[in-house]
Amino acid sequence: RPKVFRTPDDVDRPAIVKLPEAARRVERGFFVAKDREDLLKKAKRLADKGVIRLADLSEAAIEELVLGAHFNINYFYSPIYGRLELHSIDRRIQTDLDGFYRLPARDQLELDAEPRYIEVGHEPATIRESLLERAFEIGYRFVEAAKRLEPPGVIGPFTLQVMATPELDLVVFDVAPRIGGGTNAYMGVGGQYSKLYWGRPISMGRRIAIEIRRAAEEGRLGDVTT
């Protein structure tokens, strides 16, 4: 997980400031700062523009800025088979950021726009093989934490959104405790890693159906429903 700073004063590296939903009069919802001074300077500038109130800063989430390649890792936790399966990996497409960063830097600077980060699509992808072990490690850790914090924990599909860093670590920055929208990228075709369990790539929908049918056959429907 990225390092979280409790106050702007604690910031000792590049950071991302996420404003509370209620205070989001700026469409972007967050800004990037190089260090503490830069953070305070930018907050002041946005406050002067009337885009944020400095008071909101105390409610903002301030996190270390993790630079890396983003991936959505789609998992299926099976209480019936007693295992965590890797289903597929995809990458999000965000508007209008996607169109903005594809402009040459000079045009971006001249337009001086504030791109927004709204998920609007997905692309299929695979991750470097040496990172798969780490992918299982963070997946199992999520399953165990969910069991502890909210029994019986997560059942079936969930997605971890990660940054793969140059140190070849996976940093989880968001979680979807449900069917990730990115599994759509494998619609019809099926998640590529699911083939390793089922002999052919299957969709997340079919994986859920397999789990429920098997649970029903074994009289264990209680294990897959809450």
Add this chain to the structure above:
Amino acid sequence: RPKVFRTPDDVDRPAIVKLPEAARRVERGFFVAKDREDLLKKAKRLADKGVIRLADLSEAAIEELVLGAHFNINYFYSPIYGRLELHSIDRRIQTDLDGFYRLPARDQLELDAEPRYIEVGHEPATIRESLLERAFEIGYRFVEAAKRLEPPGVIGPFTLQVMATPELDLVVFDVAPRIGGGTNAYMGVGGQYSKLYWGRPISMGRRIAIEIRRAAEEGRLGDVTT
């Protein structure tokens, strides 16, 4: 569709200026401007450099700059089945823009190059589910307009190139009234949405074959040929 400005004086927002093919002594073929003043300033600079003639500006297409995530939506309009099918969605890869925007901004500014926008490949993708209804809406609107303007209208495959905006609208900026090159991204594997109609993903080539065979069986070949 993006807003079109008849003259540079009408420009009231960021715009893209597309020079007529004949005047294209600049390889890029177009430039981006922040507003009216910026447009005139850049046109003058390019004219001073001998890259364009100011006279060409009156023939240029000046369009609102729509920032968003680009998608090619591949459709199949079936006169035999009487419906519009969503076949697949892909994204274009353009050279040398693709390599240029992947350079850090500082390197881009130092190189000061003019990237070109030549389609050279495609990637598979899916669009956010809530946008599929809108995708059908613009598809049907194209089918109807084609019927009205050029009877009998479009038959079989066509592609709409769209920008998905942060307002979750789809803005059509180009049309390919034929098999889109991006359907290649599903070669062998088949278009993911086609599975919803045919039980398994099929290629656009196979979809055309199905239409023709069925038309022949029903003695309706005239409905699928012009």
Add this chain to the structure above:
Amino acid sequence: RPKVFRTPDDVDRPAIVKLPEAARRVERGFFVAKDREDLLKKAKRLADKGVIRLADLSEAAIEELVLGAHFNINYFYSPIYGRLELHSIDRRIQTDLDGFYRLPARDQLELDAEPRYIEVGHEPATIRESLLERAFEIGYRFVEAAKRLEPPGVIGPFTLQVMATPELDLVVFDVAPRIGGGTNAYMGVGGQYSKLYWGRPISMGRRIAIEIRRAAEEGRLGDVTT
């Protein structure tokens, strides 16, 4: 192949300077320069910072900077079938460059970071059809060169990393004389071009198995092993 400059003095266009592994105290491992003057200025700046030694420059590989869209072309050279097959095409994802170039240019400039270029994943892709002939041309040329330089030459899978330029040429900038990691992007699903040879998309693993089995059946195992 990109043009190679023997000394900094020979540089007459934008170039990329790749430092020898031993000298890589800078994590990035290389830098981009606009021209000869820029190259020398940057080398001096990095030397002053203690990041490189000017002496290392004489061992550095200095290559023309080729701007284009990158593709990994995955081939299979079959001694048994006596042909070169196009298996699939993918694109690499590099950390932390991937996250860096997706930041707006203004944020990139403010952070002033040095992104690294470490391969961490792959995406499926297809190349413009008119470039496929050229893809075979460079593939066969690699097969012939390997045969000449290191008999019996390459057997089975290899990958050429290319830049597709705006002039619609393919410039090879790297070679993997083995199963390319990007073939993973077709795990389960199978490489899209392989369908053209085998009636359905198959994985590179299966392609290798087909070759070995056929060689065994024909008593030609010596032709596919060294």
